[in-house]
Structures are given as C-alpha cells and as structure tokens.
Amino acid sequence: MTTNLPWLEEVTADAATAGFAQDGESFFLEIHGVTDEKEGLQPGDRLAVSGGADAEPGDMVVWWTGKARTLALARVSDDFSLEGVGGFLPPPEGGNPLVRGVVVGRLRRL
Amino acid sequence: MLLLDAFVGFDVSSNRPILHVDLDSFFVGVERILDPRLKGRPVAVGGAPESRGVVSSASYEARACGVRSGMAMAKALRLCPNLIRKPGQREMYARASRAVRRVLDRFSPVVEPLSVDEAWLDLRGTGILFGCAVDTAERIRREVLRSLGLDLTVGVARNRLVSKVASAFAKPKGLFEVYPGREADFLAPLPVRALPGIGPATENRLRKLGLFRLGELAAAEVGLLRKHLGRSGPLLNARALGEDNSSVRGGEEVNIRRSIGHEETFAVDIHDPLLLKAHLRRLLDRASRRLRAEELLAKKVSVKLRWSNFHTVTRDSTLTRHTDNDLELAESAMSSFEKMATDRPMVRLVGIRLSSLIRGFRQDSFFEDGIGRSRRLVSAIDVVRGRHGFDAVKAGEAAWLPIS
Numbered sequence: 032m033t034t035n036l037p038w039l040e041e042v043t044a045d046a047a048t049a050g051f052a053q054d055g056e057s058f059f060l061e062i063h064g065v066t067d068e069k070e071g072l073q074p075g076d077r078l079a080v081s082g083g084a085d086a087e088p089g090d091m092v093v094w095w096t097g098k099a100r101t102l103a104l105a106r107v108s109d110d111f112s113l114e115g116v117g118g119f120l121p122p123p124e125g126g127n128p129l130v131r132g133v134v135v136g137r138l139r140r141l
Numbered sequence: 142m143l144l145l146d147a148f149v150g151f152d153v154s155s156n157r158p159i160l161h162v163d164l165d166s167f168f169v170g171v172e173r174i175l176d177p178r179l180k181g182r183p184v185a186v187g188g189a190p191e192s193r194g195v196v197s198s199a200s201y202e203a204r205a206c207g208v209r210s211g212m213a214m215a216k217a218l219r220l221c222p223n224l225i226r227k228p229g230q231r232e233m234y235a236r237a238s239r240a241v242r243r244v245l246d247r248f249s250p251v252v253e254p255l256s257v258d259e260a261w262l263d264l265r266g267t268g269i270l271f272g273c274a275v276d277t278a279e280r281i282r283r284e285v286l287r288s289l290g291l292d293l294t295v296g297v298a299r300n301r302l303v304s305k306v307a308s309a310f311a312k313p314k315g316l317f318e319v320y321p322g323r324e325a326d327f328l329a330p331l332p333v334r335a336l337p338g339i340g341p342a343t344e345n346r347l348r349k350l351g352l353f354r355l356g357e358l359a360a361a362e363v364g365l366l367r368k369h370l371g372r373s374g375p376l377l378n379a380r381a382l383g384e385d386n387s388s389v390r391g392g393e394e395v396n397i398r399r400s401i402g403h404e405e406t407f408a409v410d411i412h413d414p415l416l417l418k419a420h421l422r423r424l425l426d427r428a429s430r431r432l433r434a435e436e437l438l439a440k441k442v443s444v445k446l447r448w449s450n451f452h453t454v455t456r457d458s459t460l461t462r463h464t465d466n467d468l469e470l471a472e473s474a475m476s477s478f479e480k481m482a483t484d485r486p487m488v489r490l491v492g493i494r495l496s497s498l499i500r501g502f503r504q505d506s507f508f509e510d511g512i513g514r515s516r517r518l519v520s521a522i523d524v525v526r527g528r529h530g531f532d533a534v535k536a537g538e539a540a541w542l543p544i545s
Contacts, residue, residue: 047312054330054354071275071318079317083356084326091320135323136307139275139316141282141294 035064037118039093039102042077048138056082057132060093060102067117076139078104080132091116091134096126104134158274159389160262161296161304162245162281165313167258168198170291171237172227183208184225190215193406193489197229201313237289244284248277251391255399261301263389278316298324302385305337324383329356336380343377346370355381401428401439402494410449410487415538417488418478422538424493425474427531429467430523437498438463442470444477445492453490456481463499467519470495471537 039060044052051057060078070091078093086092088109095102105113105121105128113128115121122128164170168186173179183203188194194214206221218224238257245252248271251263262281264274271277278295285291296307297318304319306328311317319327333339333347333355350369352358358366359381366374403424411417421444432439440463447453456477460469474493522534535542 047315048310050331050335051310051327052330053332054356057330071273079327081323081326081329083329084323087322090323133323133326134320135327136317136319138311141279141314141316 037065037104038063039078039104041102048079051079054083058082059138062117065104065117065119070117071137072117073139076137078134079136079138081135082132084133084135086130086133093131093134094122094128095131096122096128102131157299158264159298159301159304160249160264160274160278160281161255161298161301161308162260162262162278163294163296163308163312164241164258164285165292165294166198166200167237167291168229168234169200169227171230171234174237174290175230175233179225179227182225183221183223184227185214185217185221186227186229187214187217188406189226189228190218192408195406237291240289241285241291241293244281244288247284248281249391251389253390255305259305261304261389263391275316275318282316300324300383300385301387301389302337302380303327303383306331306335309335319383325356325359325381328381328383329354329359331355333358333381336377338380339377343370343373398435398437398498400494400496400498401431401435401437402443402492403427404445404490404492406447406490407488410489412487416542417491418475418538419540419542421474421478421491421493422471422536423542424491425471426467426536426539428493428495429465429470429519430526430531432465432495432498433519433523437500438465439470439495440464440497440499441495442473442477443492443494443496444474444481445490445494446478446481446488447490447492449487449489451489454481459497463497467522467536475538 040063042059042061044059052059058080060080062072062076062078063074065072065074080093086107088107090107092105092107093102094105094113103119104116105119106116108114113122169184172184172186183206184200185196185203185208186198187196196208196210196212196214196217199208199210203221203224208217208221208224214226234257242254245260245262249262249264249267252260254260264277267277271280274297278297282293282295285293292314294308294312294314295316296304296311298304298307299321303324307317307319331354333352334344336355346369347358352361358377361378363375363378366378370377405420405424441457441459443455443457445453445455458473458477460473464470522536525534
C-alpha cells in the first residue's frame with residue numbers, strides 16, 4: 032500500500048516570475064501529493080509566498096517547526112491558531128511553529 | 142450544496158473576480174494554425190529586415206535566442222539565424238481575435254477587449270454557471286485551445302490592474318491567481334516596470350528617487366512622488382498598492398476600440414522636419430479616415446518618434462472636444478511634433494495614435510462655417526480616396542511627399 036504524503040518543495044523562479052523572488056524574502060513552493068478541491072490546490076501548483084507579509088485570519092501560510100525544518104501549509108483561524116490545509120497536519124500543541132510567509136497567489140501551468 | 146459552493150470564496154460579488162486573458166505569441170499562434178510546419182520552430186512575425194522592419198510577435202523558441210517584440214528584424218535574424226520570418230496577415234489575426242472573443246462571450250456578459258490578443262472578463266455572478274474564477278479560467282483555456290488551437294495565459298485577481306500583472310507573471314500557458322487582499326504583497330517584490338503604465342522614462346525617474354520595486358513605490362511618501370512625478374505620482378503610489386477601482390467595460394462600450402494608430406519605420410533615417418511632418422500628416426490622415434469610417438470621434442492625439450539610437454518618445458495632446466476632422470487633429474499633432482523635434486538628429490520611426498474614442502460623428506455648429514467647410518472638404522477627400530486610392534490626395538504637410 033502506498034500513501035501520497037503532502038510535501039512542499041522550494042523551487043527557483045522562471046524567467047517570467049523571477050522578479051517576485053529577488054527581494055530575498057519572497058519565494059515559490061511547489062506542491063506535491065496534495066489535491067484539495069476546497070482550497071483549489073493540485074499537485075504541481077506553485078505557491079507564491081511573501082516572507083515579509085503579516086498573516087491575518089483567513090490567510091494561507093507556510094510554517095515550519097524550527098526543529099524539523101519541514102514546511103507545511105495552514106490557514107490562520109480567527110483566534111490566530113493554525114489549521115491544517117490540503118492534508119497537512121496542524122502544528123502540534125506546544126510545537127512552537129514558525130510562520131515563514133503568507134501565500135499571496137498560486138501559479139498553475141496549464 | 143453545489144449552488145452554495147459556487148457562491149463561496151472568490152465568487153462573492155463584492156470580490157469582483159476579474160480575468161485577464163492574454164493569448165500567447167498570438168500572431169505566431171495564428172501563423173502556426175495556417176502552417177503547422179512552424180510548430181516547435183523559432184518564428185517571428187514582422188517587417189522585412191531590408192526595409193528595417195521590426196518584430197511584432199515572436200515564438201517562445203525565438204525568445205529563447207533573445208528575440209523580443211519591438212526588436213529590429215535584422216538584429217533578430219542575427220541572434221537567431223534559423224529564425225523563420227512571416228510578414229503578418231492582419232485580416233487573419235482579426236478573424237482569429239473575433240473567434241476568441243466569441244468563446245469569451247460564452248463565459249461572461251462583460252468582456253472588454255484590451256487589444257487584438259488581450260481581454261478582461263468580469264465574472265461577477267457567473268459562478269453559478271461555471272464555478273470559481275480559476276475553474277472558469279481553465280475552461281476558457283481548454284475551449285480556446287480545443288476549438289481554435291491557440292494557447293493563452295490567464296491572470297485572476299480582484300481588479301483589472303492586478304489581473305494584468307498576474308497574467309504577465311504566468312506566461313506562457315499559465316494561470317496565476319492573486320489571493321484577495323494580498324494584492325500589495327504580490328506586487329511588492331516586483332520591479333516597478335512590472336506595473337502597466339510605467340515605461341522606461343518613469344522607471345528612470347523612480348530609480349533616481351531610489352525606488353526600484355513596487356513595494357518601495359507603495360511605501361514612498363505621496364508628497365515626494367507628487368513633487369517629482371506631478372499628478373501621476375499619487376496615482377502610481379495607489380497602483381503599486383494594487384488599488385484599481387476601474388470597471389470592466391462591457392456591452393456597447395467594448396465595441397468601441399481603444400485607439401486607432403499607424404506607424405512608419407523609414408528605410409533610411411530622416412532628419413528633414415518638413416519630410417517628417419509630411420509622413421506624420423499622411424499617417425494621421427490614414428488614422429482619421431478610419432475614425433470616420435467607423436463613426437468614431439477622438440479627443441487625444443499621440444505622436445511617437447523613435448530616434449536612430451532607438452530612444453523613443455511619445456507626446457500626447459488632448460483636444461477641447463471630440464472630433465474626426467483631419468484639420469483639427471493635424472493641428473494638435475503638428476504642435477506636439479514641434480515640441481518634440483527640437484535639436485534632434487535622425488528619426489527612424491514616426492507614429493500617430495488617436496484615442497479617448499467615443500461613438501458618433503461630429504455635428505457641426507451653424508455658427509462654425511470654417512469647420513463646416515473643412516468637414517465637407519474632408520468628406521470629399523474621403524470619396525476621392527475611396528475611388529482612386531489613398532495617395533490620390535495629399536493633404537497639408539503630406540504634399541511634400543514624393544508621388545509613389
């Protein structure tokens with residue numbers, strides 16, 4: 032039995048999108064193993080992440096635990112807790128998640 | 142549940158989902174439909190290098206060699222020796238554009254063409270039929286590819302401005318959705334030139350102020366921008382924040398083209414101002430004739446000059462009223478030319494563009510006998526040209542041109 036685990040891969044920008052990633056704070060992540068109709072996410076989608084933006088309730092964010100350095104997606108709830116998105120688990124209680132950036136858009140090659 | 146889903150998220154009316162649809166290398170795409178052997182090969186549409194033609198559209202294979210739109214065809218051929226040049230077939234492109242428009246009309250009642258290969262769609266209220274904005278974008282893409290064989294890119298955002306930046310970002314064959322409320326964060330890292338309306342001259346002025354990225358422009362003090370950029374300063378500041386309240390104009394409004402223009406690249410650079418004015422006048426006469434043929438009136442006249450070193454300047458002038466009269470338009474164009482052409486050496490290209498168009502034809506006042514007479518003269522000239530060809534009559538400054 033195989034299970035597709037969701038994971039995110041940091042990818043370099045192409046010629047058209049290079050401008051976005053040149054400020055040192057913003058970057059792209061490619062989604063693997065995620066199909067989430069509600070969030071409109073598919074494998075191969077690239078998320079544009081702004082490292083300088085402040086997260087607000089309703090935002091999709093990328094977070095990691097300082098220890099594992101594994102990136103995950105979450106949505107910021109009204110009480111500013113993080114809820115898992117697209118098969119990613121929410122941070123464990125007391126896990127001290129660090130938000131790396133806010134997802135500002137999504138690129139899909141058609 | 143299905144109905145409810147359709148109204149969730151981006152499709153709530155207040156979020157005003159807007160698509161900017163941009164056909165990829167459109168002219169090349171049409172040429173490839175007409176001649177499938179061109180697929181996968183470097184192709185450029187544009188004028189012949191012998192007549193100093195320029196590239197108006199390049200395939201992505203050609204772009205990989207450094208070929209760009211607006212580049213001299215001779216240079217393009219040097220960069221890409223196996224480049225296939227096609228001279229261009231305007232009527233075929235217009236037909237393809239109309240076919241794409243028919244597809245777009247099926248997905249929204251509010252479609253505004255921006256040019257022959259770009260359009261905005263306002264998707265308010267369409268979610269119940271087609272799902273969210275991204276689903277609609279994908280359906281449009283599939284339908285245009287299936288029925289016409291043309292590739293396109295789509296930008297999805299809450300307003301026209303950001304959707305256009307988003308489509309440029311996703312080219313080719315891409316779709317970029319900017320999440321609502323995150324427009325400023327999306328734009329912030331981008332270079333100032335990414336914003337529509339910022340050309341080389343404005344970019345240069347912004348650089349002098351230390352503003353290189355849109356985030357810096359958005360954070361700049363408005364008073365400073367007004368001081369250095371005039372009235373456009375605060376506007377650019379708002380646009381850098383992703384603010385744009387303009388509507389997608391559908392219905393009768395969109396049937397009016399945005400501008401009518403003509404350009405001419407000379408086989409040999411010209412210095413003589415009389416000859417330049419003659420060429421300019423002929424271009425203006427061509428544009429105003431089209432204006433009258435389409436029953437449009439223009440209020441803005443733009444003159445474009447490209448020097449031999451490729452530096453390009455444009456000067457706009459706005460008339461006090463809309464008109465389709467050659468004499469009124471020419472007076473404005475020549476006045477702009479006089480201001481631009483001082484102490485300048487050789488000119489490679491001249492162009493004229495008539496914009497701020499409205500539908501209608503000029504109703505002459507009973508008390509403006511001179512204009513009434515000139516209007517009758519222009520109508521008579523149109524008739525003669527219709528029968529004997531455009532160059533049968535050379536008006537005003539164009540009389541200096543040799544008989545072809």
